[in-house]
Structures are given as C-alpha cells and as structure tokens.
Amino acid sequence: MRWTLDREKGTASPQGASAALRGLAVPVRPMLGGLAVAPQDGPAISTGDTGRFGGNMDFNEVVEGNTVYLPVQQPGALLYLGDAHALQGDGETSQYALETSMDVEFTVALIKGKAVGMPRVESPAQIMVLGQAGSLDDALRAATAGMTQWLQQDYGLSLSDSAIVLGSAVQYSVANLAGRSVGVAAKINKSLLPRR
Numbered sequence: 001m002r003w004t005l006d007r008e009k010g011t012a013s014p015q016g017a018s019a020a021l022r023g024l025a026v027p028v029r030p031m032l033g034g035l036a037v038a039p040q041d042g043p044a045i046s047t048g049d050t051g052r053f054g055g056n057m058d059f060n061e062v063v064e065g066n067t068v069y070l071p072v073q074q075p076g077a078l079l080y081l082g083d084a085h086a087l088q089g090d091g092e093t094s095q096y097a098l099e100t101s102m103d104v105e106f107t108v109a110l111i112k113g114k115a116v117g118m119p120r121v122e123s124p125a126q127i128m129v130l131g132q133a134g135s136l137d138d139a140l141r142a143a144t145a146g147m148t149q150w151l152q153q154d155y156g157l158s159l160s161d162s163a164i165v166l167g168s169a170v171q172y173s174v175a176n177l178a179g180r181s182v183g184v185a186a187k188i189n190k191s192l193l194p195r196r
Helices: 136-155 159-169
Strands: 003-006 011-014 031-036 054-056 067-069 080-087 120-122 126-133 171-176 182-189
Touching: 126 136, 136 159, 136 171, 136 182, 159 182
Parallel strands: none
Antiparallel strands: 003 011, 031 054, 031 080, 067 120, 120 126, 126 182, 171 182
16 A cells, blocks of 8 residues: 655545545654664574564654663664654554655664663653564563563662552553564553652
8 A cells, every 4th residue: 555645734645545445544653663783693684583682673662752772782783773654553463554764863872781681662751661572472571571670770679569560550562463573562651650
C-alpha cells in the first residue's frame, strides 16, 4: 500500500483505497525502526537482526523527544539507524507500517560505568525496556528482567520492591511481531517511582 503524507495536517491516507477505507486519514507519529550499536564479537549480523545492541526493533516509542539507551560493546560503538516510519501500530503485525524516508537529528552521549541489559527508552512520562527474542514468552521475560535491572540501578529498589512495582504498575505492549525475532516492551510511569 502506498500512502499520501499530508505534512500540513500531519496525516497519512492510503492511495487507491477500497470503498471501505476511502476517507481514512491517520495521524502520523514519525519513528525509527532501526537503531543499534555494534554487538559483541560473534557471528555477523544484518540490519534486520535484534538483540541487546538494539537493531531492527520496530518499537514505536523510538520517537522525537525520547532517549534510547544501548550498551556499548565495541570501540566507538558504531551506531547505525534507519528504517524510518511515518506511523506504526503496536507490533508492526504485517510489515506494512508507513515506511518513509526521514531526516534525523540526534545527539549521542556516553554514560560510563552503567550496565544496560536490554535496550531502554525513556520518555518524559515513562521508562521502557524492550525485550527481544525468538518467542513472545522469552521477549516478555527479557523485558521484565531489563526493567528490574533499571529499577534497581537507577531508582534504588530492592528485588522485592521491584516485584511490587512490576506487579502493580507495569504495562506491556507488543513492539514487533514481523521480524526474525519478536519484541515486548515493559513500561512504567515515572510518576510512580522515587525521584532519582
């Protein structure tokens, strides 16, 4: 499906839509599907792979104003980005998100001495951890473990404190279903957490 982007209105409409979809206009929310650093030494990877290094995450919270944290595993990190979308629903279920070209401005900062087990995203309102694996079960476990690590590292919560926060306040979303691996995001509202 090809889409027409209306930059003034901030919407996208399918070209040649069926009668049922005629008049459909969705609000765009530009995001990057691919954002990664080079992984540790090992087998070669492609831009479609994912892991703790990031990759083709297709997580629709990698948007303007949010911060992404990835572990540096090679000298110079070797950052790459791409796979721009004008809009993507949770899960990119059919590989038919609104793919587009995009100019991207970004800033890189090195935070020394911090372990990052899984890709992290921070918005003004939430902290989010993306678990990526071969199954939704494994991705959910990875996201939960990564969130627990973040709560302990940066918010000073014990393991039992973290379990209480997760059990009462965590939100999960399916970030990606269409790639070679799947992604699940664990999200917690920062208003519920102690100040850092």
